[in-house]
Amino acid sequence: xxxxxxxxxxxxxxxxxxxxxxxxxxxxxxxxxxxxxxxxxxxxxxxxxxxxxxxxxxxxxxxxxxxxxxxxxxxxxxxxxxxxxxxxxxxxxxxxxxxxxxxxxxxxxxxxxxxxxxxxxxxxxxxxxxxxxxxxxxxxxxxxxxxxxxxxxxxxxxxxxxx
Amino acid sequence: xxxxxxxxxxxxxxxxxxxxxxxxxxxxxxxxxxxxxxxxxxxxxxxxxxxxxxxxxxxxxxxxxxxxxxxxxxxxxxxxxxxxxxxxxxxxxxxxxxxxxxxxxxxxxxxxxxxxxxxxxxxxxxxxxxxxxxxxxxxxxxxxxxxxxxxxxxxxxxxxxxxxxxxxxxxxxxxxxxxxxxxxxxxxxxxxxxxxxxxxxxxxxxxxxxxxxxxxxxxxxxxxxxxxxxxxxxxxxxxxxxxxxxxxxxxxxxxxxxxxxxxxxxxxxxxxxxxxxxxxxxxxxxxxxxxxxxxxxxxxxxxxxxxxxxxxxxxxxxxxxxxxxxxxxxxxxxxxxxxxxxxxxxxxxxxxxxxxxxxxxxxxxxxxxxxxxxxxxxxxxxxxxxxxxxxxxxxxxxxxxxxxxxxxxxxxxxxxxxxxxxxxxxxxxxxxxxxxxxxxxxxxxxxxxxxxxxxxxxxxxxxxxxxxxxxxxxxxxxxxxxxxxxxxxxxx
Numbered sequence: 001x002x003x004x005x006x007x008x009x010x011x012x013x014x015x016x017x018x019x020x021x022x023x024x025x026x027x028x029x030x031x032x033x034x035x036x037x038x039x040x041x042x043x044x045x046x047x048x049x050x051x052x053x054x055x056x057x058x059x060x061x062x063x064x065x066x067x068x069x070x071x072x073x074x075x076x077x078x079x080x081x082x083x084x085x086x087x088x089x090x091x092x093x094x095x096x097x098x099x100x101x102x103x104x105x106x107x108x109x110x111x112x113x114x115x116x117x118x119x120x121x122x123x124x125x126x127x128x129x130x131x132x133x134x135x136x137x138x139x140x141x142x143x144x145x146x147x148x149x150x151x152x153x154x155x156x157x158x159x160x161x162x163x
Numbered sequence: 164x165x166x167x168x169x170x171x172x173x174x175x176x177x178x179x180x181x182x183x184x185x186x187x188x189x190x191x192x193x194x195x196x197x198x199x200x201x202x203x204x205x206x207x208x209x210x211x212x213x214x215x216x217x218x219x220x221x222x223x224x225x226x227x228x229x230x231x232x233x234x235x236x237x238x239x240x241x242x243x244x245x246x247x248x249x250x251x252x253x254x255x256x257x258x259x260x261x262x263x264x265x266x267x268x269x270x271x272x273x274x275x276x277x278x279x280x281x282x283x284x285x286x287x288x289x290x291x292x293x294x295x296x297x298x299x300x301x302x303x304x305x306x307x308x309x310x311x312x313x314x315x316x317x318x319x320x321x322x323x324x325x326x327x328x329x330x331x332x333x334x335x336x337x338x339x340x341x342x343x344x345x346x347x348x349x350x351x352x353x354x355x356x357x358x359x360x361x362x363x364x365x366x367x368x369x370x371x372x373x374x375x376x377x378x379x380x381x382x383x384x385x386x387x388x389x390x391x392x393x394x395x396x397x398x399x400x401x402x403x404x405x406x407x408x409x410x411x412x413x414x415x416x417x418x419x420x421x422x423x424x425x426x427x428x429x430x431x432x433x434x435x436x437x438x439x440x441x442x443x444x445x446x447x448x449x450x451x452x453x454x455x456x457x458x459x460x461x462x463x464x465x466x467x468x469x470x471x472x473x474x475x476x477x478x479x480x481x482x483x484x485x486x487x488x489x490x491x492x493x494x495x496x497x498x499x500x501x502x503x504x505x506x507x508x509x510x511x512x513x514x515x516x517x518x519x520x521x522x523x524x525x526x527x528x529x530x531x532x533x534x535x536x537x538x539x540x541x542x543x544x545x546x547x548x549x550x551x552x553x554x555x556x557x558x559x560x561x562x563x564x565x566x567x568x569x570x571x572x573x574x575x576x577x578x579x580x581x582x583x584x585x586x587x588x589x590x591x592x593x594x595x596x597x598x599x600x601x602x603x604x605x606x607x608x609x610x611x612x613x614x615x616x617x618x619x620x621x622x623x624x625x626x627x628x629x630x631x632x633x634x635x636x637x638x639x640x641x642x643x644x645x646x647x648x649x650x651x652x653x654x655x
Contacts, residue, residue: 011589015334022337022351032614033348036607040336047330054326091378094556095581101560102574118553125381125549140554144561147196152207154565 001063008055016048093124109159114141166513167289170520179222179521180528186226187528191536193227194234194246199562200365201231201247205491209498217499217511221518224495225475228488229281229525232432232468233533236273237540240460241266242555244373248364248601249432249467252440254372255594256452256459263455267396270537271403272460274530276414279407280465281526283418284425284472289519291476302427304612305623309632310427311606314434315598316636325644328595331586335599336606338362345608357571366563366572367600370579371586371593373559378584381552397538404534406457413443413458414465421466425473432467432474433601439466445642472522479515482507 023041026034101117108116118137127133148154173179186208193204204227212220235246240257253273260269302310315332341351342361352358407414417439424435443462444452452459474489484490501507508515543551563576583593613623623629 008589011585011591012330015330019334019337022341026348026350029344029348029350030346032611033344033346033350035614036603036610037337037340037350040333040340044330044333044337047326047333051326051330090382091584094378094381095577095584098556098560098577098580099574102570102577105570105573114557118557121553121556122549125552127549136550136553140557144557148561148565152199152203152565154561155568156561156564157570 001059004063005056005059008059009052012048012051016044019044090124094121097121097124105159106157107159109161110156111141111145111161112159114144166516167520169513170517171524173218173517174222174521174524179219180524182219182223183226183521183525183528184532186223187230187525187532190227190230190232191234191237191529191532192230194231195237195536195540196246196558196562199246199565200488201228201234202488202491203566204231205488205495209491209495212495213498217496217501218514218517220495220499221492221514222521224492225518225522226525226528228471228492229468229522229529230532231488232281232471233274233277233464233529234536236277236464237270237537240269240273241540241543242373242551243376244555244559245368247433248368248597249436249470250463251368251372251433251594251597251601252436252463253460255440255463256455256457258376259453259455260460265399265455266543267399267537267541268403268406268457269455269460270541271400271405271534272407272457273403273464274400274533274537275404275407276461276464277468277533278404278526278530279414280418280421280468281471281529282523283415283465284422284469285519285522285526286472287419287422287469288472288476288522289516301628303626304609304616305626306628306632307427308606308609308613308623309629309636310424310434311602311609313632313636313639314437314602315606316639324590324592325640327590328592329640331592332595332599335596335601336603337599338367338596339600339603340607342604345611355571357567357569361604362600363563363567363572363575364601365566366576367579368597369559369563370576371583371597373555374576374580375584375587375593377552377555377559378580379587380548383548396541397534399541400534400537404530407461410458410461413447413461416446417443417462417465418469421469422473424466425470425475426477427473432470435470435473436463436467437598439463441639445639448646475519475522480508 019041023034023037026037031038097117097120101113104116105113115137118140119133122133122136127136145156149156189204189208190201193199194201205224208224208227212223215223231247232249235250236253236257237246239245239250239253240261243254243258243261245251245254257269257273260266315336339362341358343349343359349359357363420439420442421432421435424438425432440452440459440462443458444450447458450456450458475492478484478489478493482493484493496507501511560573560576563572564570566572586593586596613620617623624633
């Protein structure tokens with residue numbers, strides 16, 4: 001139960017930790033510059049405590065219900081957890097691709113990075129046919145260049161290709 | 164009124180109609196692309212208006228503005244990505260309808276509501292411009308702070324769990340205060356120069372709202388919609404438009420609210436749509452907002468389009484631009500040699516009223532072109548996810564880059580995307596967070612102005628407008644809490 005409770009609280013704790021760091025930084029400024037931050041921080045702190053308590057009560061109730069129907073839940077859990085794992089792996093892979101895209105963009109340039117990134121995303125999405133894996137990213141790069149670079153004059157990063 | 168009626172005579176000429184069609188199309192397309200807004204369209208076209216006649220320039224730029232306001236609703240409904248912050252709450256009911264296979268109906272509702280809101284905004288603009296704009300002069304820092312506070316108070320009713328919702332809203336306010344404060348203090352930037360102006364709104368919108376949805380989409384079924392996909396095409400759009408006229412009272416009320424909020428400088432279409440959605444939710448207790456109901460879309464889309472009328476009245480009568488778009492419109496007028504300020508309306512009454520007449524016509528142009536674009540957009544739901552996902556991801560990435568031409572914004576979008584994804588998993592509502600970011604900076608600067616203008620904070624309560632806004636705000640926070648408590652009690 002504690003594990004489930006901590007899992008529920010982890011995000012709000014991270015948010016609260018960042019807010020505390022931010023508030024401490026703001027303490028270095030005059031009261032005028034931190035008045036709203038101070039007000040909001042203490043309200044957040046209060047809500048964090050209340051949320052913590054209500055989440056604990058909720059988790060306790062959920063846990064009591066779960067233990068009542070433990071066997072059926074167990075078989076459901078194994079099948080659903082595999083599905084969740086697969087789904088989340090896809091999400092992790094997609095996010096990792098996006099991070100790499102942002103990191104490589106300035107160096108490799110828009111055309112090359114977008115082509116590679118779209119190729120990888122298509123592959124993660126389950127596309128294995130080579131003509132589509134190559135053709136779609138090319139089409140995407142062309143469309144984006146037409147709209148953003150030529151139509152809207154957006155200076156897309158040139159990178160090593162210089163275009 | 165005489166000028167206004169004469170304006171129609173002028174406006175119904177081939178050249179003006181051509182500019183209206185071109186402007187509305189550009190606004191619709193830019194508004195529909197995630198990361199791009201009608202404001203960008205106005206900015207891009209501004210240099211071209213230099214050699215135009217003042218009326219032609221105004222008609223063209225206003226057409227982009229009109230198209231841009233609705234354009235954002237298309238992506239908000241179809242792929243859960245608002246084209247601009249004004250279409251934020253349209254997603255709440257629009258996207259669930261798309262998931263149910265009712266994309267055509269939802270888009271039709273949004274288009275019909277935008278049209279009605281726009282027309283009502285125009286009527287108010289024509290009849291009461293001078294009176295209303297003078298009222299807005301009574302809004303000092305105290306009143307403005309309370310308007311922002313009122314906007315923030317709606318966060319409690321934007322999600323099922325009001326406590327988590329308020330917590331997320333406050334976190335948004337914290338994020339909204341990052342950057343250089345009005346006092347010159349630089350907060351929370353960790354030395355990153357790109358954060359000096361605060362957290363950029365476009366990457367935040369796309370990151371928190373669109374990216375988690377796209378990632379979820381990537382892990383789900385074959386296509387966007389779960390059930391029948393017959394509800395697409397022009398017929399479905401027209402059915403949706405017709406349905407708007409079945410809610411006349413809501414349409415009129417939310418449009419009036421939109422106009423009033425639009426008049427207030429800096430409040431804008433986003434605040435108008437949030438307040439209007441909240442008003443609809445509070446007045447229609449029997450409806451389950453957020454589950455994909457027409458009333459949700461109508462509430463949001465009427466107000467954001469009606470706010471255009473209000474914002475323009477403040478611009479033309481007082482010379483005060485209330486948003487980026489109106490600031491750029493004012494820039495176009497300065498390029499024409501017009502001097503900004505209250506004299507603007509007195510000196511150029513004839514041209515301004517003719518521009519008002521064109522606004523009416525633009526609503527019809529928007530209805531026509533919007534229906535065609537929406538009919539095309541509904542077919543997106545038939546595209547298999549594996550092809551749709553790479554396209555949408557790339558568009559959102561380049562969209563967030565094109566706002567300030569910074570790779571940093573792309574990185575920020577991905578970071579917010581990860582945070583948004585985790586928030587979804589932990590059942591944390593995202594909409595209040597966005598509202599917090601949107602209003603946090605305003606709240607901070609208005610609070611500072613209060614301290615500069617008054618000896619004590621409590622002096623602002625001498626204004627009846629402040630008191631009314633406080634009462635409504637408190638009710639807005641308390642109502643969902645009490646309703647939840649009652650529900651819980653009834654269930655027990």
